[in-house]
Amino acid sequence: MERIHITDVAPRDGLQNQAVAVSTADKLALVERLAAAGVASVEITSFVSPKAVPQMADAGELLPLVQARLPALRSSVLVPNLKGLERAHAAGAREIAVVLSATETMNRKNINMGLEQAAEVSEQTLRAAQALGLHTRAYIAVAFECPFEGTTPLDAVVALAQRMAAADAGEIVIADTIGAAAPAEVKLRLAALIAAIPAERLAVHFHDTRGLGAANAWAALEAGIRRFDASVGGIGGCPFAPGAAGNLATEDLVLMAERSGFATGISLDGLMGAIDLAQDLLQRPLGGRSIAWLRRQRDKQQALA
Ligand code: COA
Ligand code: ZN
Numbered sequence: 633m634e635r636i637h638i639t640d641v642a643p644r645d646g647l648q649n650q651a652v653a654v655s656t657a658d659k660l661a662l663v664e665r666l667a668a669a670g671v672a673s674v675e676i677t678s679f680v681s682p683k684a685v686p687q688m689a690d691a692g693e694l695l696p697l698v699q700a701r702l703p704a705l706r707s708s709v710l711v712p713n714l715k716g717l718e719r720a721h722a723a724g725a726r727e728i729a730v731v732l733s734a735t736e737t738m739n740r741k742n743i744n745m746g747l748e749q750a751a752e753v754s755e756q757t758l759r760a761a762q763a764l765g766l767h768t769r770a771y772i773a774v775a776f777e778c779p780f781e782g783t784t785p786l787d788a789v790v791a792l793a794q795r796m797a798a799a800d801a802g803e804i805v806i807a808d809t810i811g812a813a814a815p816a817e818v819k820l821r822l823a824a825l826i827a828a829i830p831a832e833r834l835a836v837h838f839h840d841t842r843g844l845g846a847a848n849a850w851a852a853l854e855a856g857i858r859r860f861d862a863s864v865g866g867i868g869g870c871p872f873a874p875g876a877a878g879n880l881a882t883e884d885l886v887l888m889a890e891r892s893g894f895a896t897g898i899s900l901d902g903l904m905g906a907i908d909l910a911q912d913l914l915q916r917p918l919g920g921r922s923i924a925w926l927r928r929q930r931d932k933q934q935a936l937a
Contacts, residue, residue: 633895637859639673639835640666640882642910643694644710646867648678648685650914656690658913660697665909666864667702669902671882674698675729675861678710679719685871695723708769712743717757721764728761729769729805730754732796734789737780738773738809742872751792755799762800770801771837776821777812779874786821790828797829804834805861808848810876811841815851822855835859838880840866840920845880846888853894860885865907865918881920883907904930 643659643666654662659677666674676698682689691709698707708727711717720728732754733739739750758768775789789806796804806825813821818836825834836852836859838845849860866881883903886896904926911918919926 633893635858636853636889636894636896637673638671638882638885638896638898639675639706639708639859639861640671640864641675641837641861641879642666642863642865642867642882642906644675644678644688645861645869645879646863646865646910647687649869649871650687650867652914653687654913656693656697659690659694660701662906662909662913663698663705664701665902665906667705669906670896670898672897673706673708676707676709678712679716679723680710680712692719692723695720695725699724699726708767710771711757713753714757714760717761721766725766727767727769728757729771730757730796730801731771731773732792733773733778733809734775734784734792735778735781738778738873741780742773742870751795754796758796758799758801768801769803769805769835770796770799771805771807772796773807773809773870774873775806776808776817777810779810779876786824789821790824793825793834794828797833802833803859804829805837806834807837807861808839809837809870809873811839811845813838813848814844815847818848818851819855822852822857826856831856831858835861837861839868839876839878840880840884841875841877843921846884846921849880849885850888850892853889853892864903865910866920867910867914867918881922883926884920884922887922887926900926901930
């Protein structure tokens with residue numbers, strides 16, 4: 633069976649926007665549940681301004697705990713600038729992700745920089761991280777539509793992705809930050825990107841705002857993409873991008889991929905355990921589109937046992 637690679641971004645994209653404060657110990661417990669479910673790669677936290685995102689203020693405490701407890705887990709962290717990289721490195725980071733939006737306004741709202749400055753800071757941060765021996769990812773946010781500027785020009789997305797490839801980003805993550813993409817557009821944009829950058833270096837990051845997250849992931853799979861971000865329970869959303877709902881749920885992606893002949897290495901039962909914990913922590917019902925069916929399956933199995 634062909635393998636796909638999933639990075640669960642729940643502890644970062646999932647938690648950054650939550651009203652309920654989650655303790656460092658509880659974040660660690662969530663990452664442990666994900667690892668126990670077979671998730672091999674997790675985006676743990678972000679080293680951003682604690683004024684901008686208070687939920688991520690404990691990044692420097694959380695990362696070393698995760699890496700000590702789960703040494704085999706691929707743990708990445710988001711950094712918006714050199715100061716973030718410095719903090720991440722001091723905490724022992726092995727992999728970082730820079731975040732560059734494909735429009736002027738989204739960069740200003742998210743990281744208080746214009747597009748050209750954000751691109752330059754991303755390049756510098758990638759280079760500095762590589763010099764420290766770290767693995768790198770680069771997000772291209774609002775790669776389909778921007779909440780402030782409308783449809784994002786495809787040539788801008790390709791040009792920025794190429795700049796991040798030229799700066800040797802190990803993985804370039806094409807992100808539908810507000811969940812506005814549809815499968816035909818995904819196919820078209822990924823074809824243009826794959827013509828410029830090898831598919832092995834590209835990943836996709838979908839949000840499920842309009843219920844098209846899994847359909848978009850399928851379009852990406854058919855286009856040749858094998859690296860996906862997703863968030864367990866579907867929690868997520870950028871606090872600076874109005875209208876962004878939760879991410880494509882990891883359980884929906886795993887179900888779709890496994891039912892279609894791809895191996896993920898991830899157990900749906902294990903993911904249910906992570907969702908149960910996240911629900912307790914966030915005090916609200918969570919889960920992707922498959923959650924009701926998954927729960928019924930679990931109930932049936934438990935009744936038989
Ligand atoms: N981590 C922690 N603190 C940081 C930081 C970082 N990565 N980068 C800057 N700061 C601090 C500065 O030291 C300064 O602190 P001070 O007020 O105590 O002197 C303060 O933040 C302002 O610094 P400045 O460089 O002027 O930053 P800014 O106000 O223009 O904000 C960002 C820029 C990038 C730090 C901020 O917009 C941010 O953290 N954005 C994160 C957005 C995010 O997480 N989005 C969701 C994920 S995509
Ligand atoms: Zn996101």
